[in-house]
Amino acid sequence: MLGLAEAFVAGSEILPVAVPLMKHVSDKLRVNVGLAVADGDEMLYLHAVRRRDVSVPRLTAAGRRTPIEMTSLGRAYLATLAPQERSVLLKTFRKRHPDRWKNLNRDIRDAVRSVEILGYCRAGWLPGVTSIAAPVKVAGAPTYLVNISLSNALFDEARMRDELVPELLTLSATLRQALVAKTTALSCVKSVGRRDDFRTNAP
Numbered sequence: 001m002l003g004l005a006e007a008f009v010a011g012s013e014i015l016p017v018a019v020p021l022m023k024h025v026s027d028k029l030r031v032n033v034g035l036a037v038a039d040g041d042e043m044l045y046l047h048a049v050r051r052r053d054v055s056v057p058r059l060t061a062a063g064r065r066t067p068i069e070m071t072s073l074g075r076a077y078l079a080t081l082a083p084q085e086r087s088v089l090l091k092t093f094r095k096r097h098p099d100r101w102k103n104l105n106r107d108i109r110d111a112v113r114s115v116e117i118l119g120y121c122r123a124g125w126l127p128g129v130t131s132i133a134a135p136v137k138v139a140g141a142p143t144y145l146v147n148i149s150l151s152n153a154l155f156d157e158a159r160m161r162d163e164l165v166p167e168l169l170t171l172s173a174t175l176r177q178a179l180v181a182k183t184t185a186l187s188c189v190k191s192v193g194r195r196d197d198f199r200t201n202a203p
């Protein structure tokens with residue numbers, strides 16, 4: 001298992017860049033920082049930096065799954081989807097939460113608008129915990145999501161506006177730039193490879 005995990009990290013296009021940046025944000029702001037991707041109708045954590053001094057009751061680690069519809073990560077992901085793709089998932093969530101769908105659907109749509117307008121969304125899925133998330137979307141690469149979470153005891157609106165949101169958006173933008181560079185470099189390598197194959201096979 002450890003060998004598989006090491007191979008995954010070594011072959012990941014984003015983790016080598018993301019992990020030190022996430023650690024920096026966590027240490028600077030005393031917050032938890034997560035990186036995830038969608039897997040079906042759940043979010044799958046790829047990495048998480050967790051602090052013991054932020055009073056968040058739930059331990060999150062790589063490999064843990066969380067529901068898309070309830071979390072800031074999941075709702076930020078929904079904002080990146082085409083309306084048709086989003087509608088398919090919303091139908092699944094409606095069946096899953098028939099009694100509370102009216103309020104949940106409103107919260108999801110508010111989060112989608114927030115990402116479209118402000119670049120991030122906010123959710124309080126766990127009692128006493130606030131989380132904000134932003135997408136990292138680049139053509140030709142999976143859509144990644146990053147989040148910052150902390151106890152409500154350490155949270156206030158001014159801090160979110162002045163510290164948490166700017167750091168989250170900076171982290172998202174930095175990862176996006178890194179993915180663009182990697183995707184461009186990979187495209188160049190493939191292009192060179194195709195030309196070399198053409199020369200090799202040429203009469």
